[in-house]
Amino acid sequence: MTDSTYSAPPTASACPACDAAPMARRIAASGARTEEAGPGRLLLSLPGIHCAACITTVERALDAHPGVRSARVNLTLKRATVEADPGVTAGDLVKAVNGVGYEAHELESAALSATATDRQGRELLMRLAVAGFAAMNVMLLSVAVWSGAADATRDLFHWISALIAFPAIAFCGQPFFRNAWAALRHGRLNMDVPITLAILLALGTSLYETAHSGEHAYFDAAISLTFFLLAGRYLDHRTRAIARSAAEELAALEVPRAERLVDGAPQVVNVAELAPGDLIRVRPGGRMPVDGVIGEGTSEIDRSLLTGETLPVFAEPGREVSAGEVNLTGPLTIRVTAAGRDSSLHRMADLVAMAESTKNRYTSLADRAAGLYAPGVHILSAVAAIGWYLYTQDARLALNIAAAVLIITCPCALGLAVPAVTTAASGKLFRKGMLIKDGTALERLAEVDTVIFDKTGTLTLGAPELEEPEAIPEEVMALAAGLAEGSSHPLSRALAEAAQARGIAPASVDSLAEVPGYGTEARWQGRRVRLGRAAWVGAAPGARTSAWLAVEGEAPVCFGFTDRLRPGAEEAVRGLKDAGLHVALISGDAAPAVRAFAERLGIEDVTAEALPADKAARVEELAAAGRRVLMVGDGLNDTAALAAAHASISPASALDAARVASDIVLLGEDIAPISAAVTTAHSAVTRIRENFTIATVYNVIAVPIAIAGFATPLAAALAMSASSITVSLNSLRLR
Amino acid sequence: MEVLAFLIPISLFLGGLGLVAFFWTVRSDQYDDPEGDSHRILSDEFDDKPKS
Secondary structure, three states: OHHHOOOOOOOOOOOHHHHHHHHHHHHHHHHHOOOOOOOOEEEEEOOOOOOHHHHHHHHHHHHHOOOEEEEEEEOOOOEEEEEEOOOOOHHHHHHHHHHOOOOOEEEOHHHHHHHHOOHHHHHHHHHHHHHHHHHHHHHHHHHHHHOOOOHHHHHHHHHHHHHHHHHHHHHHOHHHHHHHHHHHHOOOOOOHHHHHHHHHHHHHHHHHHHHOOOOOOOHHHHHHHHHHHHHHHHHHHHHHHHHHHHHHHHHHOOOOEEEEEEOOEEEEEEHHHOOOOOEEEEOOOOEOOOEEEEEEOOEEEEOHHHHOOOOOEEEOOOOEEOOOOEEOOOOEEEEEEEOHHHOHHHHHHHHHHHHOHHHHOOOOHHHHHHHHHHHHHHHHHHHHHHHHHHHHOOHHHHHHHHHHHHHHOOOHHHHHHHHHHHHHHHHHHHHOOEEEOOOOHHHHHHOOOEEEEOHHHHHEEEEEEEOOHHHOOHHHHHHHHHHHOOOOOHHHHHHHHHHHHOOOOOOOOEEEEEEOOOEEEEEEOOEEEEEEOHHHHOOOOOOOEEEEEEEOOOOOEEEEEEEEEOOOHHHHHHHHHHOOOEEEEEOOOOHHHHHHHHHHHOOOEEEOOOOHHHHHHHHHHHHHOOOOEEEEOOOHHHHHHHHHOOEEEEEOOOOHHHHHHOOEEEOOOOOOHHHHHHHHHHHHHHHHHHHHHHHHHHHHHHHHHHHHOOOOHHHHHHHHHHHHHHHHHHHHOOO | OOOHHHHHHHHHHHHHHHHHHHHHHHHOOOOOOHHHHHHHOOOOOOOOOOOO
C-alpha cells in the first residue's frame, strides 16, 4: 500500500474496484436472486422510441392493456415503467407494444434497482445548488466591500456574509469533510484534507477578523471554493452514473428464465429456482442456463462463446452441456447437474471478480497529482505561517497568511482538471457507441502499445457466410436454398441469404422436414435430397465449417462457410496499426481457419487453438516484457485475459462475465470505433496534462504573492475563478 | 444607506425562493427524463394534471 499513501478518493468510488466489484458480485450472485421489484411493477426497454408520437402511442397501447394501472415512458432512458395488477406479465406487455409497431424487451428490474433512484447524485446536486446560491450572495456583498465599503458598512457586510457562509458550508462541505476525516483516521492524506483545512481555516480567521473589524475576510473564497469543487464532483458522478446505468441495462436485458418440466408439463421459472436433478427444456436458439446432461433430443450446439470454436458440435442424449452454450436446431431436454453459483459460468465470473484487483493497482493521474499536491501545500502554508510568526511575532497575521496560501493554492482547477475531461471524452465516445465503465479506463487505454483480438464473436459476428457463392452452379444453389428453407440453423439461413443475393429462387421440394442435429431432408423430382452434416449425407467430414447437399444417387456437394466479418473490423485493425500499435490475433479456433482469417485482415501475429489459460498467459507474458496490452474479446474463454490486460474492450453481444471484466463495452455491431477510442484516449490524457500545467502555472504565480502577504480576497477570487474557468474551457476543446 | 436594510433581505429572500423552487423540482423527479419532457409538450394528450 506504499503508492496509495496519498490516494485521493474524490468520490466514494474513486477506485475502479468499487464500481466493478459490486457489479461482478451482483452478476455472479444473480443466480441467488429473486424478484425484488415492487409488486406489479414491470420495466420494458424500448430501443426504437425517439419522439412525442412514440411516447403517446406506446403509453396509449400500454394503458389500454387490461390490468395496467399506469404506464410512463422515459425517453432519456428509452424505457417504460408499468404499474400493473399481479396477473399481468412482461411478455403480454411486450406483445402489446410490438402490436403498435415498436420494439420492446423485458428488463430484469432487480438488476436495475441501483439506478432507479440516483440518491447520491441528487444529494450532490442539492449541495451544488446551495453552494451556488450562497456564493452568489456572498460575492455580491464582497464586491461592495472591494469597491470601497468601509467601517460599519464593511463590518455589517462581513457579518451577513458569515451568516450565509457558515450554514451553507456546513451543509455543502460535508462530502469533503467526511472524506478528509476518513483519510485522517486511517493515517493517510488525500486531496480533501487540504481542502477541508483551507475552508475551515479561512472561515475561522475571517470570523476572527470580522469580530475585530478587520479589513479582509475570505468568506467568498471559502464558499466559491466549495462551489467549484462540488461542480467537479458532480460531473464525475454523472459520468459514472450514466456508464453504470447503461451497463446495468445490458445485464438486465438477459432475463434469467428457464422452462422446467414438471411431470412432463412445461413451467416457466426463474433460473435461480433450478436445482440439480430438475429437467429443463431448451428451445432452438436458446442459451443453456445451467450445466447439465442431455436427456432427450438431438441438436447441434454452438460453443463459440465458451471456447471460440466456430464449428457447431453434434448433441445427443448423454452429452454434457455447460451454461452459456447455444442450442441451434432441435429442442433439448436437459437434466440439471449444476445451477446458479456452482455452474461453470458463475465460477468463471467469480474468478474475474478476484482478478479485478490487478486494475486496482493502477494509480490514476489525479491520484498522482494529489500525491504531490497534498503534502506540498501543507508544507508551503506551514512554512509561510512559521516564517511570518518568527519575523513579526504576530500570530494573527501568520494565520491569515497561512489561510491565504491554502486558499490561493486551492485545488479547484485540480478538482476540475480530470472530471471535466473524462466527462467530455466519455460523452464523445458514448455518441460513437462506446460505453466507458471504468474511471481510469481512458488513461490506461492511452498507454496501450499492443492490441490482442479474439476472433470468433469479436472480429467476426459469430454468424456464418457462404464461401465463394459464385462458384456454385445455379441449379445446385436453388436446390440447396429450397432445402434451407426448412430450418433456422445459422448455416441454412446463410445459404438462403446467399441464394437471395444472387437472385436465385429456391427450388420447390416436397415433404420438407428437419432432422434435428443432422439437417433437412426432402423429396425432389422423385428423389431423396438431404442438406446437412457430412456423415449424414455420406461424405467425409472436413475441418472447415461446411454443409453438404446430397441428391440420391449422386456425389454429395460441399458448401464451405466462413465466419462473417464484423463491420468495421478492417478499419479497426488498419487504424490501430497506423497508430503504431502491435496487433495480434489469438483464437481458440482451428489453425487453418484462423490463419486464413488473419491474412484477410493483415494481422501477422497469430496464435490458434489457444486455451483460455493460454490467452491469459500470453497477456501476462507480454505485460512482464513491459508491454501494455489492450485485450478485445467476447467469450468466456477471454474473460481471464480481459481481466489480466492493461485495458479491455468487449462487444455488447459478449457474455455477461466478459462484459463485467472489460473497461469499455461496444454498444453497436460496428467495431471500427476501437481505433477512435485509442485516439480519443490519447487526446484526453493530453488535455488532462495541459490542465494540470495550467493549474500549476497559476499556483507558481499566485503562491509567492500569497506568501509575501500581498494576497487580498479579491486576488484570491480572481485566481480561483480564472484557473477553474480556463481548465473547464480547455476540457471542452475535446468535443 | 438605510435602504440596505430593505435591499439585502429582499435579495436574500428572492434568491432563497429560487433555491426552494429548485429543491422542489429535484425532489419531484423533474430531471429524470429531460428529453421526454421536451417532447411531451408537443403531445396533444393533456389532462388536468401532469401524469405521475
